[in-house]
Amino acid sequence: MKNYLIINNKINSFNKKITVSGDKSLSIRWVLLASLASGVSKADNLLISEDVAAAIDAVRKLGIKVLLKNNFCKIYGKGINGYNYKKNIIIDAKNSGTLGRLILGLLINSPFSIKLIGDKSLSKRDFKRISDPLIKFGAKLKLTNKKNLPLSIQGSTNLKAIKYSENRGSAQCKSSVIFGALRSNGTTLIKAKKSRDHTELLCKYLNLPVYTKKNKYYDYIKINKFKKFRSLNYKIPSDISSSAFFIILTVLTPNSKLIIKNVNINPSRLGVTKILKMMGIKILFQNKKKYKGETTADIKVLSPKKIKPINCPSELNSGAIDEFLVIFLVAAKANGISYFKNLEELNQKESPRLKWGAKILNEMGIKTITTTSSIKIFGNPDLKINKKIIIKNYLKDHRVFMTSVIAALSFGGSWKIHDKDSIKTSFPNFLKILNLIKNSD
Ligand code: S3P
Numbered sequence: 001m002k003n004y005l006i007i008n009n010k011i012n013s014f015n016k017k018i019t020v021s022g023d024k025s026l027s028i029r030w031v032l033l034a035s036l037a038s039g040v041s042k043a044d045n046l047l048i049s050e051d052v053a054a055a056i057d058a059v060r061k062l063g064i065k066v067l068l069k070n071n072f073c074k075i076y077g078k079g080i081n082g083y084n085y086k087k088n089i090i091i092d093a094k095n096s097g098t099l100g101r102l103i104l105g106l107l108i109n110s111p112f113s114i115k116l117i118g119d120k121s122l123s124k125r126d127f128k129r130i131s132d133p134l135i136k137f138g139a140k141l142k143l144t145n146k147k148n149l150p151l152s153i154q155g156s157t158n159l160k161a162i163k164y165s166e167n168r169g170s171a172q173c174k175s176s177v178i179f180g181a182l183r184s185n186g187t188t189l190i191k192a193k194k195s196r197d198h199t200e201l202l203c204k205y206l207n208l209p210v211y212t213k214k215n216k217y218y219d220y221i222k223i224n225k226f227k228k229f230r231s232l233n234y235k236i237p238s239d240i241s242s243s244a245f246f247i248i249l250t251v252l253t254p255n256s257k258l259i260i261k262n263v264n265i266n267p268s269r270l271g272v273t274k275i276l277k278m279m280g281i282k283i284l285f286q287n288k289k290k291y292k293g294e295t296t297a298d299i300k301v302l303s304p305k306k307i308k309p310i311n312c313p314s315e316l317n318s319g320a321i322d323e324f325l326v327i328f329l330v331a332a333k334a335n336g337i338s339y340f341k342n343l344e345e346l347n348q349k350e351s352p353r354l355k356w357g358a359k360i361l362n363e364m365g366i367k368t369i370t371t372t373s374s375i376k377i378f379g380n381p382d383l384k385i386n387k388k389i390i391i392k393n394y395l396k397d398h399r400v401f402m403t404s405v406i407a408a409l410s411f412g413g414s415w416k417i418h419d420k421d422s423i424k425t426s427f428p429n430f431l432k433i434l435n436l437i438k439n440s441d
Contacts, residue, residue: 003419267319389415
């Protein structure tokens with residue numbers, strides 16, 4: 001089957017109600033926590049994607065039974081010391097930074113050495129940022145080239161609590177250290193720059209000894225060792241990061257309206273809606289509900305008459321970190337120059353995304369000025385594309401693919417976008433849902 005997508009036409013106005021797939025961050029965290037629970041946990045609406053499949057394979061390798069039928073999943077946890085595996089196992093995190101980093105926190109008491117590998121993209125990413133704090137607990141980690149996968153981890157039975165300052169706004173590092181702290185003697189203290197807090201909320205729901213105090217820029221987290229926790233039944237709400245592509249398609253398509261049902265609107269993930277609101281876009285949260293510590297709502301978005309440029313406040317960065325590529329498309333249509341700064345973390349993702357963001361915009365005929373941590377985007381509300389654009393060799397970064405699709409449907413031109421199968425990592429239903437929107441009555 002051909003692994004590229006050709007788009008030659010803009011999308012017509014639409015008025016639709018859709019549901020997107022389950023939240024990826026929550027799906028992976030649920031798999032990992034359920035694997036340590038005492039008893040059988042069940043999840044509904046688990047995201048079925050390669051990243052989550054890799055998490056399921058990983059806990060199976062650790063001796064945990066998992067049943068999966070469509071997006072319903074049952075995990076037979078055997079307690080916190082229930083992992084049972086042979087020497088020399090290899091865990092493959094594939095494309096998933098979240099899985100690769102979080103699982104290390106659970107393995108810091110492993111009696112044998114375990115090898116962690118990943119795909120080409122993950123093998124280029126920084127794992128020193130997480131091996132450094134985990135070594136302080138007393139685990140042994142060895143990396144390739146001091147920074148990269150493959151790595152080996154061998155745990156210790158005498159783990160001691162640590163003090164850890166997380167200054168990048170990385171929820172993956174923070175979460176992995178929380179998992180490590182839950183296995184260690186004493187009280188671990190984390191000072192973490194704001195980032196998504198799903199791990200803390202799940203731990204709180206499970207009555208685990210994880211206590212958070214928040215101020216505007218940092219969260220202060222205190223964690224003690226735990227012995228046992230109950231199973232966790234969970235209905236995973238929809239993913240705001242997946243929703244963002246359709247929200248922005250609506251923003252860029254005149255006279256359109258979209259409702260996305262039951263999305264996780266955790267405040268630490270709302271950078272994208274805050275930024276869009278600052279750019280003059282009307283977004284409403286309807287049917288707001290609390291669900292096991294998280295907040296959900298239906299998101300309603302209306303396409304605007306005019307888009308304002310933004311000088312994006314850096315404190316919104318971590319809450320929108322996965323959405324910037326597609327947010328840049330909104331800036332491309334704004335009535336003036338937008339500026340996004342302190343975004344060095346964006347080049348640490350599945351591909352160097354600041355670079356790819358600029359590349360897509362430049363191909364479209366939008367002027368940008370980029371540094372290693374910032375981008376200035378010279379918006380053009382009248383932009384029309386009349387050329388051929390080819391997008392390829394982007395390390396199969398799913399979000400580069402989906403952003404290019406939204407750009408093609410919004411601005412026109414004739415696009416050939418390679419590596420269609422990249423969407424399997426986070427959002428296999430992306431094109432199906434897009435077709436539902438396209439076939440508007
Ligand atoms: C994630 C955290 C973020 C994000 C990633 C998912 C998580 O990464 O980009 O897609 O689920 O914890 P960092 O923690 O590296 O910023």
